Amino acid sequence: MKIKRDAAGADTRTDHELVYAARDGETAAFDALFYKYRDGIFRLGLAITKDPSSAEEIVVDTFARAHRALARLEPDSSLRPWLYRVAVNLSYNRRPRKGVVLSSLDDAVDEALANEDGSPSYQAEQAELRRLVLGAVEELGPKHRLVVVLHYLNGLNLAEIAEVMDCPVGTVKSRLHYALRRLRTHLAAHPELGIEPRRPLIATPLRARKPVTAPVPIEGE
Amino acid sequence: MKLIWGGCESREAAYLAGADRLGARDRAALEAHAMTCVECADALRNGRPVDAALRSAFAPLRERRTIIAPGRVRLAVAPRSLPVSPWLRVPRIFSRLIEASVMVSVTLFAVGSSLESSTVQAPPMTPTHSVVQDYFRAQPPIDELNYFRWLRLVKTDVSPTVSDSVHLPAGGRFDGDQVEIVKERTAPF
Numbered sequence: 001m002k003i004k005r006d007a008a009g010a011d012t013r014t015d016h017e018l019v020y021a022a023r024d025g026e027t028a029a030f031d032a033l034f035y036k037y038r039d040g041i042f043r044l045g046l047a048i049t050k051d052p053s054s055a056e057e058i059v060v061d062t063f064a065r066a067h068r069a070l071a072r073l074e075p076d077s078s079l080r081p082w083l084y085r086v087a088v089n090l091s092y093n094r095r096p097r098k099g100v101v102l103s104s105l106d107d108a109v110d111e112a113l114a115n116e117d118g119s120p121s122y123q124a125e126q127a128e129l130r131r132l133v134l135g136a137v138e139e140l141g142p143k144h145r146l147v148v149v150l151h152y153l154n155g156l157n158l159a160e161i162a163e164v165m166d167c168p169v170g171t172v173k174s175r176l177h178y179a180l181r182r183l184r185t186h187l188a189a190h191p192e193l194g195i196e197p198r199r200p201l202i203a204t205p206l207r208a209r210k211p212v213t214a215p216v217p218i219e220g221e
Numbered sequence: 222m223k224l225i226w227g228g229c230e231s232r233e234a235a236y237l238a239g240a241d242r243l244g245a246r247d248r249a250a251l252e253a254h255a256m257t258c259v260e261c262a263d264a265l266r267n268g269r270p271v272d273a274a275l276r277s278a279f280a281p282l283r284e285r286r287t288i289i290a291p292g293r294v295r296l297a298v299a300p301r302s303l304p305v306s307p308w309l310r311v312p313r314i315f316s317r318l319i320e321a322s323v324m325v326s327v328t329l330f331a332v333g334s335s336l337e338s339s340t341v342q343a344p345p346m347t348p349t350h351s352v353v354q355d356y357f358r359a360q361p362p363i364d365e366l367n368y369f370r371w372l373r374l375v376k377t378d379v380s381p382t383v384s385d386s387v388h389l390p391a392g393g394r395f396d397g398d399q400v401e402i403v404k405e406r407t408a409p410f
Binding site: 030031035038043046055056060061063067126129130137153183187 | 276279282297
């Protein structure tokens with residue numbers, strides 16, 4: 001069978017095709033799935049466990065489970081929600097290793113910023129802002145933090161997050177809304193971020209008629 | 222406000238979540254609602270900076286990559302041990318038995334020899350009694366030189382009398398008056 005590849009040499013087959021090819025014993029198909037999703041799962045594991053070694057083990061364990069489950073996997077279009085769900089469960093079930101000092105999410109970002117261009121003062125300012133935001137994210141509850149991480153770090157849409165967390169999409173939207181509201185409350189204390197504090201409900205005038213948001217252009221118009 | 226507009230929160234979240242855009246009708250309805258609802262308008266207006274701050278904060282982390290190879294997964298899913306027929310284990314068990322018996326025998330030999338050597342008495346420090354040596358000590362030598370030596374030998378503690386030291390001859394003559402040795406010819410022992 002001829003394998004379709006893009007300019008970068010990556011396999012362009014869909015997850016559905018790759019799963020069926022891997023089921024038939026094609027090692028390259030499983031490797032293509034691995035290379036496609038390993039970084040995302042690694043970042044997810046890193047965000048939850050805050051330990052790079054544990055995150056790598058989570059990647060291996062996740063794909064090992066996928067390999068064992070190949071016979072019963074039936075991905076519609078993307079295998080990503082299924083893999084992320086397994087990775088989330090493995091991450092939360094993993095006990096922290098003894099003697100390992102867990103770094104914060106902010107430390108992981110600092111490592112990624114090591115090669116960033118810019119003046120030292122600019123880098124320091126950006127790092128401080130990131131530290132504030134990620135510190136506020138870490139203060140969220142586990143469910144709300146997971147929604148934020150899956151959406152803003154892994155780029156999953158709300159439907160995929162719902163599939164990963166095994167809950168309705170409305171619940172994901174509600175959790176995301178709550179998380180953003182909590183973050184806004186936290187971050188409003190830092191004026192350098194330009195976020196206004198929430199107005200109390202009692203002060204909301206019912207007669208506000210004029211538009212306060214800029215209309216967003218609707219697609220297709 | 223929430224009683225009037227059901228599902229405000231979820232629509233706002235979806236509105237802000239760019240990856241999952243609302244439909245055109247829902248978005249227009251939400252914007253129309255935000256014109257009348259200050260809380261929703263405030264949430265939409267100030268949700269954007271939070272959204273932007275989160276995207277900016279997570280951007281470097283999205284560049285983190287790993288270099289794990291798929292070979293590690295293959296190692297993880299590989300069968301730990303192939304099923305082996307019990308008959309194939311017989312030679313291995315036999316060889317293990319031989320190894321064990323050799324080890325036991327060597328150990329017993331080492332322990333036994335060490336015990337035996339510890340029970341053997343050490344040889345006496347005094348020399349053994351020699352009858353031949355006693356005989357030759359009792360007999361005076363024939364030649365002159367050895368005779369005088371023999372005299373010195375037998376003159377030790379067994380001698381009851383004290384005699385002068387022996388003057389050896391020099392130049393064929395004694396260097397002093399010849400002293401007669403008054404000593405009983407007794408056996409040294």
